[in-house]
């Protein structure tokens with residue numbers, strides 16, 4: 001069982017925005033985490049938890065780092081900001097303490113591809129020697145811990161794409177994560193219509209058939225009634 005903790009960045013409402021043009025970053029991170037959870041759960045052998053269970057949850061950085069305990073992956077969800085509104089691109093900040101460049105690169109490449117913008121790559125930021133600068137990654141006990149910056153919300157195209165493409169982005173990120181952990185898609189139960197449905201639909205308006213029971217046996221009496229009705233219909237000129 002692969003255990004994943006999705007850690008939507010910040011809290012809720014305008015106070016937790018970080019200069020995003022079309023959404024409040026904290027709200028969008030949370031709403032996106034729900035979509036990514038849903039997509040990850042289309043794979044077998046996975047358990048996905050949300051760090052922010054409610055949109056208004058706003059754990060401290062230290063509490064976020066602590067929450068990583070027992071997980072294979074702590075994935076922090078953010079969008080990026082800068083003063084130059086032309087800047088676009090995705091980057092992933094991987095843990096200095098527990099680097100997993102393979103997974104970080106898979107997520108970064110997939111995200112940059114779906115946004116169709118610059119791939120800024122996997123990055124590392126050290127605070128004290130050997131330790132993460134980012135508070136939620138520092139001392140995080142998850143086997144792998146990283147922050148994905150899904151485009152720049154200070155850029156119109158990136159911000160709009162993130163806002164409008166949750167499902168698309170979630171699908172491709174879930175696929176990247178699943179490929180790293182070799183997870184298979186759950187089988188989808190198909191609700192195929194019965195082969196006789198088409199005949200039933202054709203007949204019901206013409207000879208007043210109301211009973212489906214497609215796989216029941218027909219009695220001699222029912223067969224006679226059916227043929228009688230059909231002949232009657234033909235003899236009356238199809239009325």
Ligand SMILES: [Zn+2]
Pocket residue numbers: 009010018025078079080
């Ligand atoms: Zn952020």
